[in-house]
Every structure is written in C-alpha cells, then in structure tokens.
Amino acid sequence: MKRQARTFLVVVAAFLLSLLMMNPASAAEANPAPAGEVGVTGADHCNYPQWGPVCVNVNGGGLFVADVTASYPHGLPWLICDKEFHVWGYYENGQQWHRNARSQCGALRTWVTFSMNANMQDGSLVCADMKADNTWHGSGFACVRISR
Structure with a gap:
C-alpha cells in the first residue's frame, strides 16, 4: 500500500511539474502583451461561469496564430475525461x-489543442x-483579441 501511495505521489508531482513547465501564461509573463491580446509568445484568458472555468490560449504573434x-x-486531483470544446x-x-473536439483525460485540467498556422483578422476574437x-x-466563454 505504501508503495502504491508513493508511486501515485511521484506521478502527480511529475504531472504538476510538466504543467508548470509548459504553462503558456508563464511565457507570456516573460514577454507581456496587452491584456487579452496576442503578443510574441501568446495570450490567454479564462471565463469563470457558475459551472466552472473555461480558458483559451492563443499561441503565435501579431496576426499569426500557430495554435x-x-x-x-x-483543479481536481482525479482524471476528468471527454469534455467537448468548441x-x-x-x-x-x-x-x-x-473547430470542435473532445478532450483526453487530464488531472487538474483537461484540454484540446487545435493547430491553425494561419493569419487572423486584425481586431477579431478567438474564442473557446x-x-x-x-x-x-x-x-x-473565453476570448482573446487578435491584433498587430
């Protein structure tokens, strides 16, 4: 039992560390962009409705959106699976x-990434x-404004 608990804690710790290392918000803090607008490293925004938060992260620069x-x-330590995103x-x-897709399972958060590799309209919104x-x-829902 102790070994299973230790293994579980190691897996959770590794997962949390991986989230911290790939958190787009921390990259955006290093190169800040105006609130809610795409900068060199990207931007993100969350909306917190009564049933829980939904977030959008846009990675790219200027009008170009990579993903x-x-x-x-x-924020729950167990897996949440199969959430439908638009x-x-x-x-x-x-x-x-x-774009529409269902998420895989994720502890603490679940997500879907869509590859775009396209320019967006100046002043338009990308929403989730x-x-x-x-x-x-x-x-x-959550949106990020795209601007030059």
Missing part, C-alpha cells in the same frame, strides 16, 4: 472558422467554449 488551446482547469474565430480574409449540461454558451 489555439481550449481548456477546463478543474473554438472559433476569423481568418484574415474575414471568413469565420470553427465547453459544453456543460448539454449546453453551449450557456454560462459564458
């Missing part, structure tokens, strides 16, 4: 895009939502 991550930082925004030419109680946009 978009939608996440649910539930992200959307506008390409540089004004055409709206949408998570389905809760079988409803989209029911309690709010």
Whole structure:
C-alpha cells in the first residue's frame, strides 16, 4: 500500500511539474502583451461561469496564430475525461472558422489543442467554449483579441 501511495505521489508531482513547465501564461509573463491580446509568445484568458472555468490560449504573434488551446482547469486531483470544446474565430480574409473536439483525460485540467498556422483578422476574437449540461454558451466563454 505504501508503495502504491508513493508511486501515485511521484506521478502527480511529475504531472504538476510538466504543467508548470509548459504553462503558456508563464511565457507570456516573460514577454507581456496587452491584456487579452496576442503578443510574441501568446495570450490567454479564462471565463469563470457558475459551472466552472473555461480558458483559451492563443499561441503565435501579431496576426499569426500557430495554435489555439481550449481548456477546463478543474483543479481536481482525479482524471476528468471527454469534455467537448468548441473554438472559433476569423481568418484574415474575414471568413469565420470553427473547430470542435473532445478532450483526453487530464488531472487538474483537461484540454484540446487545435493547430491553425494561419493569419487572423486584425481586431477579431478567438474564442473557446465547453459544453456543460448539454449546453453551449450557456454560462459564458473565453476570448482573446487578435491584433498587430
């Protein structure tokens, strides 16, 4: 029993360390951008509706978006699986895009990353939502404004 508990603690500690090392917010703090706008390293924003937070992280610079991550930082030590996320925004030419996917399992947070590798419209929003109680946009969503 002691060995299982020790193994569990080591796994949790390694997972938490990996989250800290790949946390986009800490990279954004090193090169700050205006609140909610994409800078050289990216930007992120969370909305905290009554059923729990949903976050969006945009990685890129200027109008170029390399990828978009939608996440649910539930903070629970057990695994949360199969959350359905929706992200959307506008390409540089004004055409709206949408992406949907279900997350894998994650302790403390669960997420989906969408590869974009495209320029977005100046001044437009890239947003993320998570389905809760079988409803989209029911309690709010998170957005990041894209600007030069």
